[in-house]
Amino acid sequence: MSTTNDPLHRARVVEARDVARDVRRVVLQHAPGRPAEPGSHLQLEVVVDGRPELRSYSVVESSPTGDRSVISVLLTPTSRGGGRFVHALEVGDEVRCSGPRQGFPLRPGAARYVLVAGGIGITALLASARLLAARGRDVRLHHVVRERARAAYVDVLTAELGERYTLHVDAEGSGLDVDALVAGVASGPDAGGTEVYVCGPIRLMDAVRRSWERHGLPAGTLRFETFGSSGWYAPQEFVASIPEIGLRTTVGPDSTLLEALQRAGADLMYDCRKGECGLCRLTVADVRGTLDHRDVFLSRRQQEAGTALCVCVSRVVAGEGGGPAELVLRLP
Numbered sequence: 001m002s003t004t005n006d007p008l009h010r011a012r013v014v015e016a017r018d019v020a021r022d023v024r025r026v027v028l029q030h031a032p033g034r035p036a037e038p039g040s041h042l043q044l045e046v047v048v049d050g051r052p053e054l055r056s057y058s059v060v061e062s063s064p065t066g067d068r069s070v071i072s073v074l075l076t077p078t079s080r081g082g083g084r085f086v087h088a089l090e091v092g093d094e095v096r097c098s099g100p101r102q103g104f105p106l107r108p109g110a111a112r113y114v115l116v117a118g119g120i121g122i123t124a125l126l127a128s129a130r131l132l133a134a135r136g137r138d139v140r141l142h143h144v145v146r147e148r149a150r151a152a153y154v155d156v157l158t159a160e161l162g163e164r165y166t167l168h169v170d171a172e173g174s175g176l177d178v179d180a181l182v183a184g185v186a187s188g189p190d191a192g193g194t195e196v197y198v199c200g201p202i203r204l205m206d207a208v209r210r211s212w213e214r215h216g217l218p219a220g221t222l223r224f225e226t227f228g229s230s231g232w233y234a235p236q237e238f239v240a241s242i243p244e245i246g247l248r249t250t251v252g253p254d255s256t257l258l259e260a261l262q263r264a265g266a267d268l269m270y271d272c273r274k275g276e277c278g279l280c281r282l283t284v285a286d287v288r289g290t291l292d293h294r295d296v297f298l299s300r301r302q303q304e305a306g307t308a309l310c311v312c313v314s315r316v317v318a319g320e321g322g323g324p325a326e327l328v329l330r331l332p
Contacts, residue, residue, distance in 0.1 A: 008045055008096040013089050014068075020152035022075045023120065024087045025060070028097060029068055036062035036100035038127035039225075042069055043098040048081030053259075055082035056273055058123040059100055060153075069100070072152055074120040081254075103276065104199070104225040106131070111193030113139040114185060116176070116208060118200020119150065124225050125199055126153055133161050138190075144168045144176045144204065178204075182211040192218065199225040202232060202294055209300070224296045226275055226313075231294040233317040238289065238325035240316075242266060242282075245331070257311040257327075268311065275313035282329045283308055289316045289325030 015027035036042070036059040043054045061070040075083040089095070106113075106128050113132055117125045122143055132139040141161060145151045148169050157165045168176040185194050198208050205224050212222050235253040240260060249264035251257050258270055258280055270280040275295025284291070284307055293303040295310040302308060316325040 008043075008098055011069075011095050011097050013091055013093045013095065016089050016091055019072060021147075021149040023072055023150070023152045024075065024089075025070065025072045025152075026086060026089055027068060027070050028095070030097065031067065033066040033099050035064055035066040036069060036127075037102055038106050038131050039104035039124065040100040040102050040127075041104075041124075042071070042100055044071070044082075044086070045096040046082045046085035048085065053082070054273070057086075058104075060123050060126050062100065062127075066100075069097070072120070072123050079254075103272065103274075104197070104223070106197075107195060107223075110195040110221075111138065111190040112188070112195070113137060114181070114194060114196045115139065115141045116144070116181070116196065116198045116200070116204070117141065118144045118198075118204040119146070120152070121199035121201075121204075121225070122152055125197060126157070128197065129157065129165070130160055133164060139164055141165045142168060142176055142181065144170075144200065146170045148172065176204075178207045179211050182208065182215050182217070186215040186217055192221075195221050195223065197223045197225075202226065205296065206300075226294070226296050231292045231313075231315065233290070233292045233315075235315055236317045236325060238316045238318075238327060240327045240329065242329045242331060243285075251315070256313065257315060261311060270312055273312045275310045278310060280312045281308050281310050282331065284327065285330045286328040287316060287326070288323065289319045289327075291315075291327075292317055 009030055011028040011030035013026060014029045017025055019025045040059045041056045042059055043056050045052050046055050057071040057073060059069050060072050073083055073086040075087045104124055115125045115129055129141045151167055168174050185191060198205050237253055238251050240251050240257055241248040247264050247266055249260050251260040268280060271277045276297055278297035291306050292315045294313040297310055316327045318325045
């Protein structure tokens with residue numbers, strides 16, 4: 001069961017347009033409330049295969065009176081339905097959403113801020129970058145995309161941040177050199193006072209984290225937010241079971257492990273659905289295949305041990321020997 005207690009309220013779509021290839025900006029008008037702080041997200045009720053489900057989306061902008069919230073959503077080929085739902089929204093449609101929930105807050109007082117956004121991860125960092133720039137703080141935003149056409153909000157960020165904003169485009173040979181970035185933080189005059197915030201695919205975050213450790217920088221000044229659609233492997237079908245409650249089910253490539261277990265009758269604790277809070281963590285009793293950890297809750301050592309995983313985002317893929325992947329879990 002979810003631990004989320006925020007009530008859902010009605011909202012009306014007052015704007016819906018593309019801001020990059022496969023990225024849809026949607027403005028929701030709702031009752032006044034508290035404005036969303038940078039790093040906040042809301043939960044939107046989407047309909048997938050006729051069933052209402054909740055999805056979390058970063059709040060890109062919020063009105064001063066808290067009666068408008070802006071989200072921007074990427075539609076991927078592996079969308080589990082939330083992206084397709086949002087991209088189909090039109091002006092005048094009514095939906096239900098929660099109020100803003102803080103999950104990636106800016107910590108005040110740092111001497112310098114370095115923000116690294118991979119792809120749609122820009123939605124989690126855009127408000128932070130704009131606020132820091134408006135207040136005259138020392139901030140640098142690195143925006144990493146595969147193709148320029150997929151880069152959202154480039155014009156806004158260029159206008160408001162100027163040289164403090166750098167767009168890295170892999171297809172144009174200007175991809176981000178992670179080691180050079182981290183080395184610059186380590187050798188800078190404010191190394192100990194620099195806060196680094198990263199949001200993007202697992203591969204980007206892992207590269208930053210590994211380089212951070214190699215340079216001996218303090219773990220407390222590196223902050224992460226992820227999105228559960230990213231992993232080390234393409235999603236595959238696999239079998240999951242919890243023998244102690246007699247449960248066995250197949251997890252399709254377009255479903256999360258949590259969703260499949262719930263449909264099979266498991267009553268599990270969960271909250272963020274993004275691999276951050278750890279409430280859905282279960283023990284791995286046995287696995288045939290390779291665990292694809294997609295969370296940022298477990299440490300690298302815990303992930304390598306392979307004795308636990310966060311069922312809201314993590315998966316299993318078939319090993320080199322072939323044969324179907326299978327996961328056996330044990331309740332806490």
